[in-house]
Every structure is written in C-alpha cells, then in structure tokens.
Amino acid sequence: MLVKRVTDIAPWREPGNSVWQGMAAESVAMMPTPVALQPTQYIRVKWETLPYGLLSSISTGAVHDGETIAFYTQWQCEVEHLKDAVAIALPVRGQPILMTMGSPDAPVHFLHWMAKKEGVRSTHSQGIGSTQLGVPVVADGAGTWIDGQRRVVITRQLGDFIEAAPLRPGTTSKIGYAVWLGANDERAGLKAFSMDWKPLEIEA
C-alpha cells in the first residue's frame, strides 16, 4: 500500500470525511484466526462450531503529512456494536510472523481502536497470548458507523520509537489488520485478520 503525502492531515483524521471516499482504497483479504490457535481449551471447545471472523475483506488506505500517518479501514458491519474493533499491526523489528503475533526476538506493535472507547490503545506482543500494554505513542483513533459500514481512522506520529514500529517517509514497512465484530461476540483471538503482512510504502 502506498502511503501518499498530503499537505493537511486534518480532514484525513475524520473517518466520515469524503476525502477517504475519493481515494483508491485497497482491499485486503481477511480470514478467521484458526480455532486451533486459540490460547485456551475453553475457547477452542466453545468456538469450534461457532462462526467467527467471517469478514472476507476490508477496504484500507493511508496518508501522511511528514509528521503523522493516518490509517483508514472500512468494513461491512450490519449491526453497530460497542465491541466493534480494529487493530493495525506493525513490525517492531526482525521478521515477525503475523499469524502468531510475533516472537520475543521479533515483536509486533498494535494500535487498537474500540467503538466503546475513545482513542486507541497501544499494545505489544511477542506471541499469541502475550499481549501487554505497549509504549506510549502519539496516536489517536476515531470511528463511525453509517448504513452498515464501519469506518475507522487510526493515526500515529511518524518516526522511530523504542518498542514501536519505525515509520519514516521514504521507507517501506509492513502492516497487518484484525477486525472484531462485536455483535458476534468476537473478542481476543476470535477475529478476522489479514493473513500476512502487506507492504507499507511511505512516500518521501
């Protein structure tokens, strides 16, 4: 995904702003996290036969103004729910595997937006079931729900941070996505996720 440079980031912070609709959105295929990878026997047993993570794709986009990067996601969401959520995953270092949410040598940094909370939560993972609160980063999030569509913008300050992904203009990083449909009681590892990293090319 090409992250274009814009002169004024302000309108891009708004998920309902038409600037996002005018932009060629990139579709990202999604799939449910495998039930076998759920971290406890209880969750595996309960959800073995229940549908979850059925969202097949999301629309994505991103822009930056040299200081702040804005990530846009949009997905079909028939029922608005306070537990609707989306997270973007960014590699901190090394070559983390997205499906296993990184490892001690190659952690993953997440920015997590939830409909019931303002802003975004920064979390840090070194593997499934290891997610902890992440480093404080200058980040924010906003979401809307209109006519069965969830639209969310997550913003983050560009630059290098300890234990957060380095994002600088003129470089290429990677991004992954996870979406939880609150109406289907999706939470924790019960989600749809992008199977692998997508390239994130930040325009100079």
Added chain:
Amino acid sequence: MAKIKRQVAMIMDLNKCIGCQTCTIACKTLWTRRKGMEHMLWNTVNTNPGTGTPRNYETMGGGFKNGAAQPGILPNREDWGDRFDMNYEEVFYGGKKGTPLSDRKGDPKGGANWDEDVGEGDYPNNYYFYLPRICNHCTHPACLEACPRKAIEKREEDGIVLINEKKCRGYQFCAEACPYKKIYFNEEEGVSQKCIFCLPRLQEGVANACARQCPGRVRFVGYLDDEEGPIHKLVYKHKVALTLHPEYGTQPNVFYVPPMSPPKIDADGNPTDESRIPPEYLEFLFGPEVHAVMKRVEAERQKKMNGEESELMDLLISRKWQDLFGPFSKSPAEVERISVANSDQSVSVYDPAVQYTPDNEIHPIKFINPMEDR
C-alpha cells in the same frame, strides 16, 4: 498453575442459615462499593429450590466433563438483576406525604433472590431452604483455565483464586466458563471481578466478613489440611460436608452441610417417614453422597437426643463462636482499630478506597504511620 501448598476452605451449614442476608451486606459494604460494582453481590443467598443468582445459572454450562472444558453462557445484567435505583430523595426529603418508595426506572423485573421464599410443594408439605454462595476458589478453576490472558491466579500459599485486574482485558471467558457463574463484570473499569475470599483479612488472621458477621454461625473457615480445625473434621473425619454440583468438575473449596428436613405430614396432620425436601433434589445439588451424609447427621443427632456425646454435633452447634474460624479468629477490631494514638508503630487499617490488585497485597488495608498522622 503452581502447586498449591495449602488450601483455605469454607463450610456452610445449611441447617442454620436463616436467609437474613447479613453475609451479603457484610460483603457488599466491604468490597463492592466502587463505581461499576453496583450490581455485584460476591456473596448471594438464594431460596432453594429456585432460579438462583444469576437467574438459571445451573443451566448455563461451563466447568468440565471428564476433564474437558465445557462451553458456557455469559449471564446478562437482567440475569444478575441490576441495582434498583430508588427514589430516596423524593421520599425522604421531597416534603410530600405518602410518596411511595419505588424504582425510578419502573417496576423491576428481577433481581438477586427474586423468588425469595417461593420454594416448591403444596401446603402443608411445601418446603424451601437457603443456599448462600460465594466463589468456590476451586482446585481446578474453570475460570483460570479459560482466560487467554493468564490473568487469573490460584495462590500457592492458600489456594485463593484471584483475578489480576492489571492483566484482565474484560473478555469474560472466565465468567462463561465458571459453572457457578460467580464472576461479575465491571463496565466502568472493563475488568472481571469476584470474591477474593477476604484475602487481606485472612492475612491479618481475621475470618471472612461473610463468615464473621453471620448471626446464625453458619460458616466455618480454615485450612483443609488442619487436622485440628473444623474444616478438616467436617469434610474428612465426619464426612458430612459436600460441594455444590460436584459434577461440574471444578472441585470447589466451599462445602455444605446439607439441610435436614422436617417430615411430610399426612392428611390427618401426622408426620410420615418421608422427608419434606425430596432426597432427589438434594442429590441434584450435592451428588449421590448426600444420602449417606444425611444418615450420618441424623444418627449423630439421635445420639445427642439420647444424651450421648457427639463430636460432630458439638462442632455443628458451635457453642464457642470463635471455633468456627480456625486460625482466623482474630477480631477485625484488633486489625482495623489498633489504637493509633497510643502507638508509635505503623498499623494497617481498612480502607475501601485502596484499589485491590493481586500485586498489591495490602488491599484494602492501608498503612498509617501514627507519628506522621499526629
């Protein structure tokens, strides 16, 4: 899960519970006064037979079958019964004579122990008894095993099961998996919360608030392995204390002495040989062992009636109140109200404003240095 060195336990003698809810209030005022905890009753007392709290919890699954986790249902706020929002200001300060006390949200449709004293059966053979419940601090806790965050710990020192609120993300798999449905959710803080077996009191040698304030002397507290204590004697020596729904597979550490029943009476008003509480109902609650337990208690009761000695009946009667609490017989006054003014030692005092976390072992105790306070 670490190997447990000792296990604290509680026994509730259902023959003595009068359903006064003093235990419920003792717990409520001590532990669940923070915002988001309004609907929480870590201790409940329900009329049985009945729907229980949360409503119909016995049909909500969870626990283990042949060692395998079983799916459970998450109770909703209606199942729990929310706090009533009463019009106190209007009644007491509104200045209008005859204003009835009522719920500002309209007529409540349910609540904890909503079917109080309904019971079952037809007069004159109708029946009910009270069943107090807290978290069972199970040996095989379904909540702990279900949590993907490893936020629930069973303490090595005493087997108390605690939720680490710093780790909890409010997913509520624990509340689904608990077959006894004794885990609440704090919407304000986004975390699950439950009975902590009054850990800070136990650490000071003081018995649980629900046990100590019980006017019926219903509750025994102590270590399972303390052979001189009442818990060990009632569970292992006399074998009269059973767990609730042992088939749930979690091995609770809260036990019950099942309720004896008056006999059914016939059409002429004469007692029969039949028990008014159906034995099959007690078996539903406490498992098949309950029949032998009832016979043992009945036999010991008869011995006492015959003027013979009975250690079991003496234990259950509990003439000496402090004997109920094993090593936790210290008065809370000794802990909470040590004479700060006459001491130059730092003392710990009860402070409900101190937020509990398992990392913070002093909750809700805060330390006061009297020298600084003067």
